[in-house]
Amino acid sequence: MTDIELSERVRTLAAEGGFAEAWAYLRPALRLGGDYGLFRRAVRLLATAAGRGWTPGYRRAARLALVSTFETAELGELLPAAGAIHGLRVEMHVPPFGQVEQCLLEPAGLAAFAPTHVLLAPCTQDLGLSDLVEKPEAVVDAVVARWTGAWRLVAELGARPVQLLFAVPDSDVLGNLASTMPRSRTTVVREINRRLAAAASRSHVLVVDVDRIASDLGKRTWFDHRIWHATRQPAGYEGLAATAREIGAVLAADAGLGCKCLVLDLDGSLWGGVVGELGWDGVEIGPGSARGEAFRAFQEFLASLRELGVMLAVSSKNDGAAAREPFERNPHMRLRLGDFAAFVADWRPKSEQVRDIVDALGVSPEDVVLLDDNPAECLEVRQRLPDVGTVVLAGPIADFPRLVASSVLLEPVSRTEEDTGRAASYTARGQAERLRGAAASLPEFWHSLEMTARVRPVTERTVERAAQLSQKTNQFNLTLRRRSPAEIDALRRSADWTCLTIGLADRFADHGIVGLCLAGPVSGGELPIDTLVLSCRVIGRTAEHHLLAALSRQAADAGIRRLRGHYRPGPRNALVADLYDRLGFQRDDDGWFLDLTGTSPIDSPYIREQP
Amino acid sequence: MTARLQEILMDLLDLDHEPADTDGRHTIEDWNSLAHVRIVHALESEFDVRFPDWVLTADRVTVAELAELIEPA
Numbered sequence: 310m311t312d313i314e315l316s317e318r319v320r321t322l323a324a325e326g327g328f329a330e331a332w333a334y335l336r337p338a339l340r341l342g343g344d345y346g347l348f349r350r351a352v353r354l355l356a357t358a359a360g361r362g363w364t365p366g367y368r369r370a371a372r373l374a375l376v377s378t379f380e381t382a383e384l385g386e387l388l389p390a391a392g393a394i395h396g397l398r399v400e401m402h403v404p405p406f407g408q409v410e411q412c413l414l415e416p417a418g419l420a421a422f423a424p425t426h427v428l429l430a431p432c433t434q435d436l437g438l439s440d441l442v443e444k445p446e447a448v449v450d451a452v453v454a455r456w457t458g459a460w461r462l463v464a465e466l467g468a469r470p471v472q473l474l475f476a477v478p479d480s481d482v483l484g485n486l487a488s489t490m491p492r493s494r495t496t497v498v499r500e501i502n503r504r505l506a507a508a509a510s511r512s513h514v515l516v517v518d519v520d521r522i523a524s525d526l527g528k529r530t531w532f533d534h535r536i537w538h539a540t541r542q543p544a545g546y547e548g549l550a551a552t553a554r555e556i557g558a559v560l561a562a563d564a565g566l567g568c569k570c571l572v573l574d575l576d577g578s579l580w581g582g583v584v585g586e587l588g589w590d591g592v593e594i595g596p597g598s599a600r601g602e603a604f605r606a607f608q609e610f611l612a613s614l615r616e617l618g619v620m621l622a623v624s625s626k627n628d629g630a631a632a633r634e635p636f637e638r639n640p641h642m643r644l645r646l647g648d649f650a651a652f653v654a655d656w657r658p659k660s661e662q663v664r665d666i667v668d669a670l671g672v673s674p675e676d677v678v679l680l681d682d683n684p685a686e687c688l689e690v691r692q693r694l695p696d697v698g699t700v701v702l703a704g705p706i707a708d709f710p711r712l713v714a715s716s717v718l719l720e721p722v723s724r725t726e727e728d729t730g731r732a733a734s735y736t737a738r739g740q741a742e743r744l745r746g747a748a749a750s751l752p753e754f755w756h757s758l759e760m761t762a763r764v765r766p767v768t769e770r771t772v773e774r775a776a777q778l779s780q781k782t783n784q785f786n787l788t789l790r791r792r793s794p795a796e797i798d799a800l801r802r803s804a805d806w807t808c809l810t811i812g813l814a815d816r817f818a819d820h821g822i823v824g825l826c827l828a829g830p831v832s833g834g835e836l837p838i839d840t841l842v843l844s845c846r847v848i849g850r851t852a853e854h855h856l857l858a859a860l861s862r863q864a865a866d867a868g869i870r871r872l873r874g875h876y877r878p879g880p881r882n883a884l885v886a887d888l889y890d891r892l893g894f895q896r897d898d899d900g901w902f903l904d905l906t907g908t909s910p911i912d913s914p915y916i917r918e919q920p
Numbered sequence: 921m922t923a924r925l926q927e928i929l930m931d932l933l934d935l936d937h938e939p940a941d942t943d944g945r946h947t948i949e950d951w952n953s954l955a956h957v958r959i960v961h962a963l964e965s966e967f968d969v970r971f972p973d974w975v976l977t978a979d980r981v982t983v984a985e986l987a988e989l990i991e992p993a
Contacts, residue, residue, distance in 0.1 A: 320931070345961065349932075382954050536957065539976040546961045 312343065316350045328358035332365055339394050341715050345550040351390040368396040368675065369564035369791070374419055374468070376459075377406045377430035380541040384430075384549050391557025395566050395718050396675075399557070406541070413462040420466060425793065426515075426560060427463040429456060430473045432543035436501075438494045440482045445497045453504045460514050469793040471515040471559065473552075474502045476543070479528035513773055513794035515563055517556050526551045562720035564791070565781030568698070569676035570620040570650070571611065571717070572663055575632055577682035578702050579644065580604050585627055589634035595641025603706035608643035610710035614719060615648055620670065620735050622651040624662040624679065626686075629654040650735035659686045660693035667697075670735055671845035673783055673881060678717050734820045734846055755851060755915035762852065762916045763812040764859040767801040771810055771822060778810075778825045778842050783881045785843040785853070787874065787888065792827065792840060805830035806839075807863055811856045813847050813916070823847045824856050828864070828872070835902070836864050837873040841888075848884070854913035857892060865905040874901040922987055928962050929983065941984035956981075963990060 310318070315338055322331035335343075335351050343351075358364065373388060375381050385403040392399035402422040404412050409429070412419055419427070431452075442448055456472060463470040477498045487493035502520060509516045523531035526548060533545025544552060561567070576583045581593025581600050593601045594608075615621050621644070625632050632654035636646045646652065651669050653662040659679070667674055674696035681687050687699035700716045702709055713719075767775045776794040792800075801808040806829030812822045824847070827840035838860075843853055857872075864872060874889040889901035892911050903911070926938045933939075933950050945951045951959075960976055963969070967990045975981060975989065 346965070349958065383957075535973055535976055539973070540953075540957055546958070 312347055316346055319350050319354060323354050323357055326361065328354065328363040336394055345546040348387050348390055348550045348553065352386050355390060355393060365393050366396060367398040369566055370398040371426055371560050371564060372400045372422060372424045373560065374402040374422055374424040374427045375430060376404065376409050376412050376427055378409060378435040379430065379432045379543050380406050381430060383542060384553060387550060387553035388556060391553040392560055394557055395561030397557065397561040397564055397566060399560065409459065413459055416466055424466065424468040426471050427468045428471045428473065428556065429459050431456065431475065433475045433478060433498055434537055434543050438497060440494055441492045442494060442497045445492050448497055449500050449504060452501050453508065456505060457508050460512055464795040467796050467799065469515060469795050471517065472505060472509055473517050474505055474519050476519045476523040476531065479532045515559050517559055519552060522551050522555050523548065558718060558720045561718055563780065566718060568619060568678050568717045568719055569672050570622055570670060571614065572622045572624045572666055572677060572679045574681035574683065574686065575623060575625040575627060578680060579608060580635060584635060585631050589638045592635055592639065594639060600706055605641060605643055607706060607709045612643050612648065619719065620650040621648055622666045623649055623653060624659055624666060625654040626656055627654045647736065658689060660690050663690055663694060663697055671848060680713060734818050758815040760813060760815045760850060760916045761919045762855050763919045764809055764856060767797060767808040767810055772798050772801065774822045775810055775825050778844065779840060782842040782844060784845050784884050785848050786882050787841040787885055788839065788877045789879045789882065790840050797827065800827055800829065803829065807836065807860060809856065809860060811852055813850065813852050820846055824852055826856055826860055828860060831869060834870040835873050836869045851913035851915050853888065854892065854911050855916040858912040861903065861905055861911055870906055872903040872905060873899065876900065924966065925987055925990065928966060929959065932959055932962060939983050942982055944980060944982035946980050
């Protein structure tokens with residue numbers, strides 16, 4: 310179906326009230342790089358549908374203020390559709406453009422909107438750079454100071470800054486020489502981008518690399534100088550759509566909507582041919598053929614995702630031993646058995662295999678995507694596990710990485726030490742689960758894990774990880790409050806708040822920071838627990854006992870008489886509905902409380918605190 | 921060509937009737953400056969043409985004039 314045919318189909322369905330079906334057609338196309346026309350169709354579909362009481366299945370929400378130096382009426386309309394692609398409801402506040410400092414220095418309007426994010430949107434045209442820039446260092450310093458100053462003002466509002474970087478101009482009179490000249494406009498814009506990106510990574514600021522977006526699309530398409538001169542929009546409409554899509558992806562990833570686990574088929578997906586027929590040394594992988602090279606490159610791509618913290622698992626209709634052999638014996642394989650957090654190869658339906666993987670890893674079905682070259686298998690999984698994403702690996706093998714990257718939200722918005730270790734941690738979790746099966750009782754299992762913990766105040770170094778836990782944790786999450794790095798950074802500096810993380814290690818792995826507790830503000834001798842989250846990797850290990858024991862001790866030492874706990878039910882956190890009962894809290898009209906004036910009943914004898 | 925032009929205008933402007941040749945920004949309320957740029961973009965994409973600069977900022981341009989601009993393509 311062409312984009313025009315798709316657009317017409319969606320229009321017809323929407324006119325008949327078939328909003329869900331229309332969105333089901335439109336959403337994958339938008340994700341895969343749908344053009345501006347499809348984005349406009351999405352904007353209108355969502356507006357019409359909302360008027361009739363239908364909305365897509367949103368999983369998270371963001372309140373986005375758009376503060377810009379250029380006309381953003383169009384971009385502002387596209388962004389809610391860009392968020393909806395990933396299940397993120399984006400509510401917009403778009404003050405007049407060209408009012409950056411006014412908006413931020415007198416933020417009453419912004420504060421009333423209470424944004425979770427502020428998109429700071431400058432453009433290259435507004436820099437007014439000539440082809441040869443006078444005093445380029447001073448220009449770079451001034452531009453960087455302007456926007457980093459804006460970040461501080463945004464953070465004071467309790468919102469997270471999202472910084473658009475600058476598109477390097479599509480032409481330069483200096484031609485190829487421009488790259489070598491410090492005074493060229495090209496060099497100056499690149500230096501501004503470099504400096505802003507470096508500062509952003511230190512300041513918990515999200516960035517959208519507009520120059521990369523423009524390059525991907527083609528700068529002659531992204532830039533449309535007529536549009537700039539006529540409307541003060543820096544990009545043509547295809548450029549605006551591409552930019553909106555990337556902003557939506559960054560916001561969605563920041564809200565914890567990124568894919569956590571890729572489940573991989575084997576035959577035809579990771580190698581060519583059928584291993585059950587060809588054997589471990591007969592499958593097509595590596596040097597010798599273009600297809601083998603392409604499969605190897607796809608495995609390289611998947612290995613890189615694993616390095617970034619995305620878990621890999623295998624779901625294959627195959628004999629188990631035969632399916633494992635290429636990973637163990639074929640020298641051309643990039644992926645090895647140790648790269649997989651779960652490996653299921655048998656003859657059951659794929660939906661059962663994937664369900665086993667979801668259960669074994671303790672992740673949510675929404676966080677999992679199956680990659681399979683067989684459309685029928687994807688359909689079977691979609692029908693039985695509708696929350697699991699599926700991508701049919703169709704077309705040239707060499708294009709698989711691009712297909713997966715554009716079909717699945719893999720956008721990493723930050724990088725923490727825990728991301729690097731996540732895949733290994735889940736592999737260790739599998740080892741621990743096997744140990745659990747061998748243990749006679751849970752206490753015996755807990756003892757055998759030889760667990761140690763590190764409960765520490767949230768620091769500047771760990772605030773990003775703390776926010777990541779707050780944003781991404783769904784199951785072990787008592788209040789479902791989502792806190793940004795800027796919010797947590799402000800709370801940790803407040804004397805009325807206690808902000809703790811817990812890191813956990815066992816005999817198999819150091820899982821890094823896996824839990825967060827934000828408690829405050831103190832009121833009337835009582836300390837409310839605002840946030841209590843634990844990564845699903847370590848649920849069922851008594852880590853929550855250890856963390857709350859530390860909180861209890863600190864609170865009691867500070868003269869606080871009670872801890873106060875609340876539980877807000879959501880779609881997936883029933884697991885902790887009775888947590889406070891289990892921890893020895895008492896119920897009252899306002900939830901649960903723990904009297905700290907007596908002996909604390911909370912502790913875990915199975916976890917030793919590291920000094 | 922005219923039929924497709926009419927379809928595009930009806931779609932982008934949410935019209936329930938075909939605009940007349942003499943209709944334009946001056947007669948159709950929703951044909952504001954933002955909608956006008958969208959229309960220009962849609963027509964250029966659909967008919968693979970590039971309008972002269974003045975069209976983007978024209979306060980008064982009719983359906984018939986747009987059809988004439990597209991015609992040579």
